[in-house]
Amino acid sequence: MTSTASHKPILDQPFVLDLFAGPGGLDVAGHSLDIPSLGIEWDRSACLTRYAAGLDTLHADVSAVRRNAFESLPPEINVLAGGPPCQTYSVAGHGAGRQALDKVKGYIERLMAGESDQRIDEELAALPDPRTALVLEPLRYAIQATRSPNRENRPYDLIVLEQVPAVAPLWEQYAKVLAGTGLPDGTTYKVVVGVLDTETYGVPQTRSRAVLIARREGLGQPSLPSPTHCSYEAKEWNRRNRGGASDQGADQIRQPPLDEDITKGGDEVLRPWMSMRDALASPVGSHPGRERPFLVRSNYGSSGNPGRRGVRTDEQPATTVTGRISRFVVFEHLDENVVFEGPRFSMNEAGMLQSFPPDYPWSGTAQAQQVGNAVPPLFGAHLLSAALGLSKPATETLRKPWQPATEEQRAKLRSNGCGAADDCTDRCPRAKDQVPPPSSVRPRKKKASAE
Incomplete structure (x- = not known):
C-alpha cells in the first residue's frame, strides 16, 4: 500500500518526539517540512552534533526519561518517532536480538495487557545484551502517554518507526497489538508496515529499512510513501556493464x-x-x-x-x-x-x-559512526510526509548548505539538553554506560564438533 495524492494534512500542528535521535536525521527531515521536534539521545558526540546543528535535544537515556522525566516533556507532542539501536538485530551484529525475537514479541503482548513495568524491567535487565530491549521503548512511550497527567492522558496521534529489515517481524507484532488489542486505555491505531529501499526516495545510497506508520483510530488509514525514483538493480547494472x-x-x-x-x-x-x-x-x-x-x-x-x-x-x-x-x-x-x-x-x-545537507556540522568523536547510524533525512521526510498526509518532499529540499547554530544558540541548547551551557552534568548519561557489553556476554556461534 502506498500513499495517495490527497495531501490533506492529518494534524494542524505536528510536533515530533524523536527517540534515539542520533545526530539528527529525522529532525533534519522535520526541519525541511517546518515541523518542530525534540530529540532524545544519550551519545555525547551525537548531542554535540545536534547542538551545533541547532536541534532541540535532551542528552539522556530514553528509558530513564520515560521512567523519571516523562512529565517534563512538552505536552503538545503528538507524533512519536524513532529508530531504536539495531546492533543486536542487524545482520552485521552478534545476533542477540534475532535470537530473542519470540521473547520480545511476548513482552509486547504483556505490555499491552498492562503488566507491571517493574516485573518486565527485571526480566529485560537479564537479557544477554540490554540493547535488545530498547526496541520496546516506542511502545512503552505510547502507553506512558495515556497515563500522563501533563498530557491529560492523551495518546499520540501518529507513530513513525524505522529500523533494519531484521526488525520487521517486531513491527508486525506492533501493528497486530496496536490495531487489535490496543493500548491499555483502549486506544487503537490503523497501522501499515513494510520494508523500503532508500534509493527509491532519492537517497544516493542503497539501504533497506523496515518501517511502521500508525495513525490513531479516527485519523484515517495510513499508507507507506510511494517511491519517487527507480530502484537500483545490481544484476541489471552488471549485465549492462559486463566485465570488471x-x-x-x-x-x-x-x-x-x-x-x-x-x-x-x-x-x-x-x-x-x-x-x-x-x-x-x-x-x-x-x-x-x-x-x-x-x-x-x-x-x-x-x-x-x-x-x-x-x-x-x-x-x-x-x-x-x-x-x-x-x-x-x-x-x-x-x-x-x-x-x-x-x-x-x-x-x-x-x-x-546519507542525504544530509552540505556543511552539516558533524562534531565530537566517532563522526563516521554518527553518519552511518543516522536516518537518511530525505527518507525521513518521505516517512513523515506520508504519515501526516503531506505532499511528497522534493529531492532538492536538502541540497542547500546547512546553517549551523551560533555559539549563543549552542549554549542555550546545551543548557536545556545537558544542564550547563558548556559541559555535561550529572543528569547526562555516563560515558562508561555507552559502550557495548563485553564480548563475554555476547552470543557466540557454536563450533562444529569433530566427528
Whole structure:
C-alpha cells in the first residue's frame, strides 16, 4: 500500500518526539517540512552534533526519561518517532536480538495487557545484551502517554518507526497489538508496515529499512510513501556493464543506468535513482565537488558479480553507509587508462551520501559512526510526509548548505539538553554506560564438533 495524492494534512500542528535521535536525521527531515521536534539521545558526540546543528535535544537515556522525566516533556507532542539501536538485530551484529525475537514479541503482548513495568524491567535487565530491549521503548512511550497527567492522558496521534529489515517481524507484532488489542486505555491505531529501499526516495545510497506508520483510530488509514525514483538493480547494472570495473575505460564505466524518467502503472513517473556523482560532483557550500570520475571500494558485495565485489562507480548509488564509510577507498580517473587513489570521503561527503545537507556540522568523536547510524533525512521526510498526509518532499529540499547554530544558540541548547551551557552534568548519561557489553556476554556461534 502506498500513499495517495490527497495531501490533506492529518494534524494542524505536528510536533515530533524523536527517540534515539542520533545526530539528527529525522529532525533534519522535520526541519525541511517546518515541523518542530525534540530529540532524545544519550551519545555525547551525537548531542554535540545536534547542538551545533541547532536541534532541540535532551542528552539522556530514553528509558530513564520515560521512567523519571516523562512529565517534563512538552505536552503538545503528538507524533512519536524513532529508530531504536539495531546492533543486536542487524545482520552485521552478534545476533542477540534475532535470537530473542519470540521473547520480545511476548513482552509486547504483556505490555499491552498492562503488566507491571517493574516485573518486565527485571526480566529485560537479564537479557544477554540490554540493547535488545530498547526496541520496546516506542511502545512503552505510547502507553506512558495515556497515563500522563501533563498530557491529560492523551495518546499520540501518529507513530513513525524505522529500523533494519531484521526488525520487521517486531513491527508486525506492533501493528497486530496496536490495531487489535490496543493500548491499555483502549486506544487503537490503523497501522501499515513494510520494508523500503532508500534509493527509491532519492537517497544516493542503497539501504533497506523496515518501517511502521500508525495513525490513531479516527485519523484515517495510513499508507507507506510511494517511491519517487527507480530502484537500483545490481544484476541489471552488471549485465549492462559486463566485465570488471577495473578493465574498462572511464566512459564505459560511467554508462548511465537510465536516460529518462520511467512511467510505471498509469501516470506514476519515477526519476532515475540518484548516483554518488549526482550527490558529489558539483561544488556546494564548502564542498569543492569531485570533478573526476571515481570508483569506490568498500567491504560490501555487488549482488551477482564476484569480480566486482565491493566496487561501485560514481554512476551508481553508494553502498549502505555505515560507520566504516571513512575506510572506503576512492579511486579517481586521471584519464581513461590511468586510475589512482584519491582522497577518501570527508564527513561532509559521507553525510551527503546519507542525504544530509552540505556543511552539516558533524562534531565530537566517532563522526563516521554518527553518519552511518543516522536516518537518511530525505527518507525521513518521505516517512513523515506520508504519515501526516503531506505532499511528497522534493529531492532538492536538502541540497542547500546547512546553517549551523551560533555559539549563543549552542549554549542555550546545551543548557536545556545537558544542564550547563558548556559541559555535561550529572543528569547526562555516563560515558562508561555507552559502550557495548563485553564480548563475554555476547552470543557466540557454536563450533562444529569433530566427528
